Amino acid sequence: MPDSDSFTIEPSSSGRMLCGGCVPDGVCRLGVEPRDGMWFDVTCPRHWQGGPGVAHGGWIAAAFDDVLNTAALRTEPRMVTKSLSVEYLRPVPVDRKLAVLARIERHEGREWTVSARMTLGADTLATAHAELRTRRPDHYSRHEHWLAGLPLPTNEN
Numbered sequence: 490m491p492d493s494d495s496f497t498i499e500p501s502s503s504g505r506m507l508c509g510g511c512v513p514d515g516v517c518r519l520g521v522e523p524r525d526g527m528w529f530d531v532t533c534p535r536h537w538q539g540g541p542g543v544a545h546g547g548w549i550a551a552a553f554d555d556v557l558n559t560a561a562l563r564t565e566p567r568m569v570t571k572s573l574s575v576e577y578l579r580p581v582p583v584d585r586k587l588a589v590l591a592r593i594e595r596h597e598g599r600e601w602t603v604s605a606r607m608t609l610g611a612d613t614l615a616t617a618h619a620e621l622r623t624r625r626p627d628h629y630s631r632h633e634h635w636l637a638g639l640p641l642p643t644n645e646n
């Protein structure tokens with residue numbers, strides 16, 4: 490059986506590290522692109538529209554999750570998110586390039602505290618705080634072992 494923890498992260502043709510779901514397309518389908526340093530360009534694709542012309546809050550949280558992990562991945566290639574909180578300050582327009590600035594607040598052993606701010610011009614649209622963890626080397630195989638030990642699903646649930 491292939492070792493689920495032995496996968497390597499390959500950058501896309503644009504140099505962007507991609508999560509498993511976006512690798513086949515070769516682009517980040519959340520619309521997150523690293524810029525300089527801790528700056529990111531993010532654009533909410535129209536299919537993530539919640540209200541008219543504005544982003545679904547789940548997209549905003551996912552975009553922050555991606556930015557914060559990508560920022561930490563520059564130091565540590567094995568990350569997972571332990572917690573993520575978002576403050577939604579203004580509606581976020583779809584199809585507009587926005588800026589996100591990430592910050593590593595604290596990094597000690599496996600524990601990371603990170604934050605980010607999403608802006609359009611001078612206005613802050615949303616902020617995020619997250620706790621990240623450096624993954625244990627057996628993270629995915631441990632997950633698979635746990636899953637394999639569960640009873641098989643039935644048609645009722």
Ligand SMILES: CCCCC/C=C\C/C=C\C/C=C\C/C=C\CCCC(=O)SCCNC(=O)CCNC(=O)[C@H](O)C(C)(C)COP(=O)(O)OP(=O)(O)OC[C@H]1O[C@@H](n2cnc3c(N)ncnc32)[C@H](O)[C@@H]1OP(=O)(O)O
Nearest residue numbers: 498506507508554555558559569570571622628631632635
């Ligand atoms: C989906 C992962 C994606 C990761 C990205 C990888 C590659 C992508 C490549 C390029 C991407 C470019 C940019 C990246 C952009 C975005 C990345 C998104 C990152 C995410 O969005 S990542 C998904 C959401 N985030 C999780 O999915 C974490 C689930 N949370 C845990 O994994 C643990 O919670 C943890 C590690 C936070 C703390 O855990 P710990 O190790 O510090 O603490 P502890 O050992 O005490 O565990 C406490 C209890 O969790 C059980 N437990 C732990 N690890 C386990 C495992 N592997 N399998 C089965 N059970 C496990 C224990 O058995 C115990 O359970 P109990 O209390 O019942 O005993």
